[in-house]
Amino acid sequence: MTQPDTTTCRVLFEPSGLKTEVPRGATLLDAARRAGVYLTSICGGDGYCGKCKVVVNEGDVDTPPTTLLSQKETREGIVLACQAKVRSDLVVTVPKSHALDTARIVVDSDAHRFSEMTGEEPGRDLFALDPLVRKLHLTMSPPNEQDQLADHERLYLAVRRQFDAPHMQTGFRILQQLPDILQKAGYDATALVALRGDVAEVVDVEPGDTAGCNYAIVVDVGTTTVVAHLVDLTSATTIDAEATYNTQMHFGDDYIRRIMYAEEHDAFDEMQRRIVGDVNDLIQTIAVRQGIGLGCITSVICAGNTAMIHFLLNLDARRIRKSPYVPAAGWIPPIRAAEAGIRINKRGLLYCLPAVGAYVGSDIVAGALVTRLDATDGLKLFIDIGTNGEVVLAGEEWMMCASSSAGPAFEGAGIRHGMRAGPGAIERVTVGDDGSLHWRTVGDGPPRGLCGSGLLDALAAMLQADVIDRTGRFTDTHADRIAEGPDGPEFTLVPAEAGRDAIVMTQADVANLIRSKAGVYAAIEILMQMTGTESDALEAIYVAGGFGNYLDVTSAVTVGLLPDVPAERIHFVGNASIAGAKMAILSRQAMAKAEELANRMTYVDLMNHPGYMDAFTQANFLPHTDVARFPSVQARLAGTTSQQDR
């Protein structure tokens, strides 16, 4: 079926039946985009994530060599869509599990989780619905000889009829276009108004009533993952969500490496281009899927660590990695989104939540906001585990925070079968009465890997089932399921079956996970030491992060990630960064509260803290060197062991 002389090739995608024509030489990923087939492409088409696998059923493609496909896959006609170049007419099958909806489950259930926490949608009950950018439908009477009020004042009068704004502002370009817009619209128009202090700025004016069409994009700008939600500002509901990997990953797994790279290669512009591109891609995907024009998206709010926000806005990030570790800005005023290259309404605004400092970013402030750490009567702990592990300990009168470089192990990075929470991700691992391990996947389909909650469970289960000892080393108990793999010994969690490989946990995976949890626990310990806090005094522990749909709190205590407090005091809050940012974009009260929280938090620099390395070393055990700190775990392990002994 090869047609080497044809310059345009037809590509048919199965099972959707969508088809397109592309120039010969285009990539399959381009063809898919053109056909409206959404493929998971978490590296943005750079060929390193290996997630955009498709099967070429008929026709020819050019594919460069890659280590991301096994020989078996290659034999089966599987290619990376981003790397495969179209040489002829093609019939391609998109494996169901690789279509883009893999990403949607997590973000959707996040939205639900916060619905439960805050009544309905975040912000709605706790704070009044009062968004930064609102649309006001204005019905004005046209001027006549008895009413010669200027167009601009007529507009202001109509705005002020809807709310009190002592001072008003208008963008100059809008002022120039105003007479034309109002006359053509018969003085029936909608104003886009942004509020700051007692100043209301008319940002845009559109003919007719478009007040119902007012959306915001809420973005969690993670080092590894970028998540975007679409929020209807009129009804305060979440409409859709989408996630992607941060394509800056090309330049380093953590942001310190990325800053170094950018400095060495003069690549801060490129860093901005990448992350802005990722955000734009998410916005575009959601907008297309929902049939919403970009003009209806009037604001974007972002939360993320300080380096990511600096990259996003191309603020000087260099001193984030160099003493005295000073950001360009913690608080950043709302700017025009277009100034940062973000494509929404061309006059729409971009607001980034404020950060505490170089190592405690606005994602943590968002978490403190959504868990209402400021409204505590006793002591509360907030922990966000992403690429780094940030901890906030809040008393009635104070708030301390710290950051540990936990590494992105619980996000699945650096873990052989780590993956995002999506169909086929093992999200739950339990130990049966007989010491056998059981698992459950998202969507109950065939297992493809482990997401954060599954990894945590697996670590706890392997400890309880005596697969590993308290140092994390494989024991001889299940020697039949341990084999030597390319990275050293590995434990087979799910044996291979026809059509799929085994899912394993390597010795290196276990060590990685233990280091991650030890970093977080040591940070908690230092803050508790500094404030004289005992575990018993903790009223609540909120755990945020991309673990998946849920987190087993017993597992978290078992491995020594969290202090040993009763399970009912531990709450998994999912992506708190998104949830807090959503609150802030829905309510200026919440936005002001976030700014207050950022100002109130005291940052503790763990790297300069004399006790931190000790605490970290001691935490590099399961659950801890000092097992007496974890009485419930001690009891549980004793029980399991005795059970196994029988």
Place this chain on the structure above:
Amino acid sequence: MTQPDTTTCRVLFEPSGLKTEVPRGATLLDAARRAGVYLTSICGGDGYCGKCKVVVNEGDVDTPPTTLLSQKETREGIVLACQAKVRSDLVVTVPKSHALDTARIVVDSDAHRFSEMTGEEPGRDLFALDPLVRKLHLTMSPPNEQDQLADHERLYLAVRRQFDAPHMQTGFRILQQLPDILQKAGYDATALVALRGDVAEVVDVEPGDTAGCNYAIVVDVGTTTVVAHLVDLTSATTIDAEATYNTQMHFGDDYIRRIMYAEEHDAFDEMQRRIVGDVNDLIQTIAVRQGIGLGCITSVICAGNTAMIHFLLNLDARRIRKSPYVPAAGWIPPIRAAEAGIRINKRGLLYCLPAVGAYVGSDIVAGALVTRLDATDGLKLFIDIGTNGEVVLAGEEWMMCASSSAGPAFEGAGIRHGMRAGPGAIERVTVGDDGSLHWRTVGDGPPRGLCGSGLLDALAAMLQADVIDRTGRFTDTHADRIAEGPDGPEFTLVPAEAGRDAIVMTQADVANLIRSKAGVYAAIEILMQMTGTESDALEAIYVAGGFGNYLDVTSAVTVGLLPDVPAERIHFVGNASIAGAKMAILSRQAMAKAEELANRMTYVDLMNHPGYMDAFTQANFLPHTDVARFPSVQARLAGTTSQQDR
């Protein structure tokens, strides 16, 4: 001395001795600019003002035919510098009276006049010195490991140490540059802060202490004349001033004609280019003369009629001339001056004072501000005579305003020997006891023409000396000095002498001046009728306009321009537009007061007022058809007549 083959020619200007080289074919005006010789060029080099006359002593120029030079002048080697093209090396003499300083006298004495009125400089005593844009010198301690505050927050903290700003904003570009600026400056920097409501916006940050270098340009954007003052915002003093003709004059004498022209020729951009160019030329001239960099000029404030402000900002001016006569905007927020093309500090602001409506502009609001019409216990009248004549009548509880198309006769336009107030301008004409006419020029030099105050005096004197009768027609009394000229009969005010022509008043000039004054008087009459005001009740009459250094109030009453009230109640206030705008740029309180005044004034549309035409017709006499309204004039004329009868 002709060198036809040379492509570059040397031009020497006498008496300054300044010289330059220009390409053959360049105009003498270009050569003068290049040599640093400032010539009066009120039409901007378009060859219709006839003011840039120079004498070519040696060498050849090409000159097109012009009616602006007499045969005698041509014989003497006089050419229009803007029209004369250089053909060879030249020696040129610039007549002293034609150098640019002709413009300076008026503006300088305006500054003095307001110094007298308001104590020192306008704004200083009445309102607190609190400019829209201020510079704050900030001495910050550089960050260290004990003080990791972000640069942006460090800046805000330093700003807030100097004054309370509940909300702050920062321009995005400044935010991006901030770390670099602060580090290079060792955290010793100056912030440019613009204030609006309770929001303070950091507009720019400069290294070191530049707080002493903060200037504003105050512009009166007139239909005929554009005047600019340079004000030091630190000391609230006026440093310099400059004036030029509005080069839009090319497209019509009044703004209605210019709007029509722009509509017909799609020339609104060109209109903006012209007026912005005029303003930029004034700024440039002043800045060069004072050795001040444009970067130190941080704001521009403009006042002018509504059409001029619309032209300046390229706002839709079309409905100013069409029912229902609605401007795009009366109130316009401060914008970045660069957005309108005005060249000052690239982040500097432009604020235009608010207008009342299509026909009562911000120049009138400025006048109401500077004469404190809002602070009246009784009744006050404000009259601004420029190209139009606007009138404001203010009571304790109300303010009425109206506009009459007076025409620019008192600005010298359409008057044979009318000119701006400058050296050689006849500013004063009196009648001697013997009925003879006497005159005095600005600078006491040889007479060159008549400025506004001279024209008003001349009209009054000619009436008193029986040169004209109460209808304005020439009588036979001084038939020896009346001759037939190109425009009909003309009265020789100053006979010709060796080296200069006679200065005359033509029958058409007289009719023109009477029409102008009648329009203004009729407007006053209608407002007084509508409010039931009697002349006796007027506590004060403020007269503004470009009459010159002063105005003889007796003459103004004699010709019937103003109601017959005791002379001590009439105050000539010169360019009130500049003075009010200066107040506003020096004090945000004054700016807020101007906005309040614009809102409070009620506009009366004279064109739709049934009594206006009648009132106008009756006022087309000297002083008025109903001479009983002017008892002091009646008495004076009777006295003069009886004197002449002797």
